Amino acid sequence: MDDMISQIEPMIPALRRYARSLCGDLETADDAVQDCLEKAVANWSRRRADNPRSWVFSILHNVAVNRLRRRSRWGRTVQLADLPDDVQIQQASQDDTLYGKEVLAAMEALAEEHRSVLLLISVEGLTYAEAADVLGVPVGTVMSRLARAREKLRNQLEKPPNIARRPNLIRVVK
Template sequence: MAEPAAQTAFAEEALTHLDTLYRGALRLTHDPDQAQDLVQEAYLRALRYQHSYQAGTNMKAWLFAIMRNLFWDRFKGVRKEDVSLDDVGEFVLYDKLRDEGARPESDVLDKIAASEVVAAVDTLPPLHREVVLLVDVEGFSYKDAAETLGVPIGTVMSRLHRARQQLQKSLYDYAVESGIVRPSGMRQVPQQ
């Protein structure tokens, strides 16, 4: 067991990454209570295994790896089937919107609510969702994301690519359903 002062310092540093872990857990579990349970368990495990953490390395990535491994331990029964992600083809939202006469940024992106973006992220399968969380939300490099997830960089890139395709498809579907764009041509933007 570490000296009390060392343990306190370790805990304080670890807690600076709490928002990242909580956000990740919330996006993985979709439930604030489960997210808190998962994060608390991850911190207790981190404290127990703090000797395996190398000072000066990426503590955020190390903690995230502990948290997501706990998540997968709990849900490992669904891991295999969870990997699948419907093939949406090469869906490029930018091209799609341009083809339909919309100005992609000002007509569409600026009008999509944050809650809809989060909902689109939440519909991604967890293995794809966690790559988006690490790279797009938390700013991990492909290398750090690969180490955190225990997969090759190529897997990070392919999951990220497919996740983004799916995400763009979801946002496009939302934009059509909500009347932000009309699939046949010009956009229609209801304003408050």
């Protein structure tokens, strides 16, 4: 039991990051991580290798994808208190915050298969082989998806900002 805890516990922050980026909201992501950890503990004796990292990440990936499929069928529920403040009028934010939002929006615009590969390799630091194991695809597929994901992300971020969506913050007073 101590061996299992000592191997799984250091992975929890990375699991939470990956789940949050896949699920899009904190509560669903934390629930997915909890379900992943429960499955990992229950099936610890059936793990595939000495290093359980890719095995645990593949459990999380499958749990998160299943949650996303369920959510797409049922729709997303949001508590009234959890509505973002930008539903009402909000002042302009700083440039770095805007860029961060643009990056997150560009990530969200990627297909799930491209976003998953990009996050596993670029953020979580998995090798191509580990990412392939997590996603259940060949290493070559991981490499091509990663190249496409990076290119699509680059194209999204290089587009000029959509001025029509931004509120007019400057007024002329005569």
